[in-house]
Amino acid sequence: KEYDVRTALSGAAGLQVLKEMGGAAVVLSDMRMPEMDGATFLHHVMHFYPDATRMLLTGEPGQDAAVAAVNKAQIFRFLKKPCPPAELKVAVEAGVMQYRMVTAERTVLKETLVGCINALVDVLAITNPVAFGRASRIKRLAMDFAETLGRKEFWQLEAAAMFSQLGYLSLPIELVEKLYHGESLTSEEKILASGAPEVATKLLQNIPRLEPITEILAALHESDAHIAQLGDGPIGVGARILALVTDYSSLLTHGQTMSAAVQKLRGRSSRYGQELFEQFVQHLAANTEAAQSDTQEVPLRSVQPGMIIMQDVRTAMGTLLVPHGFEVTSVFLERIRHFGPDLLNERIKVLTLASRATQVETALRSA
DSSP states (O other): OOOOOOOOSSHHHHHHHHHHHTOOSEEEEESSOSSSOHHHHHHHHHHHOTTSEEEEEESOOOHHHHHHHHHHHOOSEEEESSOOHHHHHHHHHHHHHHHHHHHHHHHHHHHHHHHHHHHHHHHHHHHOHHHHHHHHHHHHHHHHHHHHTTOOOOHHHHHHHHHTTGGGGGSOHHHHHHHHHTOOOOHHHHHHHHTHHHHHHHHHTTSTTOHHHHHHHHHTTSOHHHHHHTTTSHHHHHHHHHHHHHHHHHHHHTTOOHHHHHHHHHTTGGGTOHHHHHHHHHHHHHHHHHHHHTEEEEEGGGOOTTOEEOSOEEOTTOOEEEOTTEEOOHHHHHHHTTSOHHHHHOEEEEEOOGGGHHHHHHHHHHO
């Protein structure tokens, strides 16, 4: 079998190669290297690329070295120098098989987990449309940007974005609306609002396999230095992207223009990483013109899954039913069947994402 093999002369150089590659199926390291030993290097690999199979090559397979390697980096296999080529080949093939097994299990977990999250959020959106309309908008911003960065399958970020507003379930709807519109709060309301993130953490922390999501959400309330220390793995990148799009979405909701929001965020770009921030600015510029060309007005009854509602939709009494930025789902279509005919006939502004434009246009013609 043939493999794409990359090499490096030190642990730091190895991490740089992995960053450029976006990870690897198997990482084999010598125990003795300059700057950092193999156990420390593979510990970093485990943190940034947890799916990679990690193997250690050593001429001194003593007890101390073995214990350090297992404890630090959860080594899959030890190889003793000198290692015959046939033995190395067998070890690599076993490592690749282990990688495939781990990633296959993770794919099933991801699809199941994200599916459950989306179903849960759809139901919760009925009880608190403001909070979960915002979660839908944040998820869309985050995943569109992640795709631009070449991270289309970023389930940890997707789940964290959808759960980012979970704590607001504990707040009165009137208070959530005030937060959404950037209105001033009383001292008591500020105390209530400040406790929302902790509520979300407590709800999620006891659910198995959600640790990456809770770590991303927890990082949003940490210092810039703490976020920087999370590195370039899924948690670090996910936390920076989510922090950036959440702050950007909040500024737009409070009436800022895109250019004004970008200028304000530039002053705190160190929180997100300067390179990531500039990539986000380029992403916004590239997508603004296309988004404007896909905006149209349709009756509420004609909206289709995937459309983005670009205005608040309220009843005649002023009750908010759908917030600006809400992404239409199949559950929402079931919900609007119970709306009155006047509301269903009201024409609203919607944004049709480019990838879904043809499908939605066909649906509108049939409607």
